[in-house]
Amino acid sequence: NKTQSHSRGEYNVYSTFQSHEPEFDYLKSLEIEEKINKIRWLPQKNAAQFLLSTNDKTIKLWKISERDKRPEGYNLKEEDGRYRDPTTVTTLRVPVFRPMDLMVEASPRRIFANAHTYHINSISINSDYETYLSADDLRINLWHLEITDRSFNIVDIKPANMEELTEVITAAEFHPNSCSTFVYSSSKGTIRLCDMRASALCDRHSKLFEEPEDPSNRSFFSEIISSISDVKFSHSGRYMMTRDYLSVKIWDLNMENRPVETYQVHEYLRSKLCSLYENDCIFDKFECCWNGSDRQVEFLSLIVMTGSYNNFFRMFDRNTKRDITLEASRENNKPRTVLKPRKVCASGKRKKDEISVDSLDFNKKILHTAWHPKENIIAVATTNNLYIFQDKMN
Amino acid sequence: DSQEKDKGISLERAEEAKLKAKYPNLGQKPGGSDFLMKRLQKGQKYFDSGDYNMAKAKMKNKQLPSAGPDKNLVTGDHIPTPQDLPQRKSSLVTSKLAG
Numbered sequence: 403n404k405t406q407s408h409s410r411g412e413y414n415v416y417s418t419f420q421s422h423e424p425e426f427d428y429l430k431s432l433e434i435e436e437k438i439n440k441i442r443w444l445p446q447k448n449a450a451q452f453l454l455s456t457n458d459k460t461i462k463l464w465k466i467s468e469r470d471k472r473p474e475g476y477n478l479k480e481e482d483g484r485y486r487d488p489t490t491v492t493t494l495r496v497p498v499f500r501p502m503d504l505m506v507e508a509s510p511r512r513i514f515a516n517a518h519t520y521h522i523n524s525i526s527i528n529s530d531y532e533t534y535l536s537a538d539d540l541r542i543n544l545w546h547l548e549i550t551d552r553s554f555n556i557v558d559i560k561p562a563n564m565e566e567l568t569e570v571i572t573a574a575e576f577h578p579n580s581c582s583t584f585v586y587s588s589s590k591g592t593i594r595l596c597d598m599r600a601s602a603l604c605d606r607h608s609k610l611f612e613e614p615e616d617p618s619n620r621s622f623f624s625e626i627i628s629s630i631s632d633v634k635f636s637h638s639g640r641y642m643m644t645r646d647y648l649s650v651k652i653w654d655l656n657m658e659n660r661p662v663e664t665y666q667v668h669e670y671l672r673s674k675l676c677s678l679y680e681n682d683c684i685f686d687k688f689e690c691c692w693n694g695s696d697r698q699v700e701f702l703s704l705i706v707m708t709g710s711y712n713n714f715f716r717m718f719d720r721n722t723k724r725d726i727t728l729e730a731s732r733e734n735n736k737p738r739t740v741l742k743p744r745k746v747c748a749s750g751k752r753k754k755d756e757i758s759v760d761s762l763d764f765n766k767k768i769l770h771t772a773w774h775p776k777e778n779i780i781a782v783a784t785t786n787n788l789y790i791f792q793d794k795m796n
Numbered sequence: 797d798s799q800e801k802d803k804g805i806s807l808e809r810a811e812e813a814k815l816k817a818k819y820p821n822l823g824q825k826p827g828g829s830d831f832l833m834k835r836l837q838k839g840q841k842y843f844d845s846g847d848y849n850m851a852k853a854k855m856k857n858k859q860l861p862s863a864g865p866d867k868n869l870v871t872g873d874h875i876p877t878p879q880d881l882p883q884r885k886s887s888l889v890t891s892k893l894a895g
Contacts, residue, residue: 520836539836567832621808672804675811
């Protein structure tokens with residue numbers, strides 16, 4: 403990219419901290435795992451960074467700040483902190499700030515607890531930058547970032563009789579521009595758009611996005627693989643993308659009855675659903691993300707990225723309709739070399755360099771990927787490693 | 797496109813047949829109540845907090861033996877802690893593969 407004048411450095415660990423601890427709810431005999439389900443950055447307002455992180459039950463607001471100078475030259479304190487005897491002080495000096503090695507500190511600023519009976523799957527910060535939502539399997543709550551002892555329930559799909567439960571909430575997100583609009587997806591593959599101006603409790607959707615299915619064309623697996631694991635608005639808010647087990651779908655907010663585009667992530671898995679059900683992989687929750695908005699494609703959502711198995715991840719270009727499969731692994735890629743596209747051979751004769759479906763490693767799953775908000779740099783998470791890739795420099 | 801969908805469904809049905817051949821008692825409604833209830837009940841452990849707290853109080857006065865190397869053995873001899881307990885499957889919801 404000729405317009406780029408700076409060179410991209412390498413990424414290093416900036417800060418490590420324990421966000422949540424394991425807990426035990428004695429009243430319900432429930433173990434609460436410390437595992438983080440979602441992290442969302444707040445827009446930056448000052449030198450510090452703020453993020454929300456959540457486990458199954460509790461959301462925390464963390465402040466991450468840098469300290470790169472410290473005061474030196476106190477009159478009553480030695481450099482090591484011990485107090486000086488005031489009678490030995492004969493002159494006065496003005497303490498000054500001197501540079502020190504960068505220290506990054508994370509401190510919890512707010513703890514939002516006790517508002518969810520079921521397991522939190524999503525958090526989403528509103529475009530008003532004051533409120534955010536948290537969603538569990540059956541309910542969605544609205545919070546104010548400054549207020550921890552109160553939250554408002556805005557969606558409740560719990561049936562009076564739990565025997566009648568047929569679907570759960572799987573993901574939720576606020577619209578990027580309209581602060582009263584949000585969507586939530588379900589385990590049945592539907593997305594509901596709600597407007598908080600319509601009523602305090604948004605149990606009745608304003609829009610329902612659902613692709614029609616011929617009931618005679620259903621199998622045992624149909625509902626399970628239609629469950630939406632992630633939903634993401636496009637930068638403009640005109641479109642949204644959903645991820646189900648085998649595909650990514652792009653919806654136009656103006657059209658509820660079917661997606662405008664569908665991209666197959668790993669269609670070859672359809673003939674493996676039996677074993678994927680037995681080993682629970684069919685319940686894996688893959689995320690999806692849009693490209694960032696770099697100088698040339700500001701605010702356009704043109705590329706879709708999502709993960710798959712065998713440490714593969716996929717990208718789809720909405721304009722050219724081209725797609726690519728890449729691999730995040732150390733063995734197969736030396737640093738600073740261009741990634742080689744991968745191909746899975748679904749059936750028939752396997753060509754050289756292709757990988758057959760049966761030799762895919764289903765333990766190597768890429769559930770989380772992220773795209774830099776402004777540059778063509780991506781972060782891809784495998785089970786134990788984080789990979790950062792960037793597009794090749796000319 | 798509809799041809800692809802037909803092919804897709806026939807693949808799914810073939811996989812469904814495989815699954816039902818292995819587990820003949822597989823429930824009729826896979827995405828229904830049982831499956832969702834199991835999802836909602838993740839993390840359930842049965843644990844007597846009364847025992848635990850009383851034992852903790854006694855610990856201040858005398859040394860009680862804590863969990864031995866065999867963490868699966870949770871009997872009256874030592875103080876149970878949440879960490880020692882194995883994950884217990886709720887008896888209300890059967891495995892997705894059973895009838």
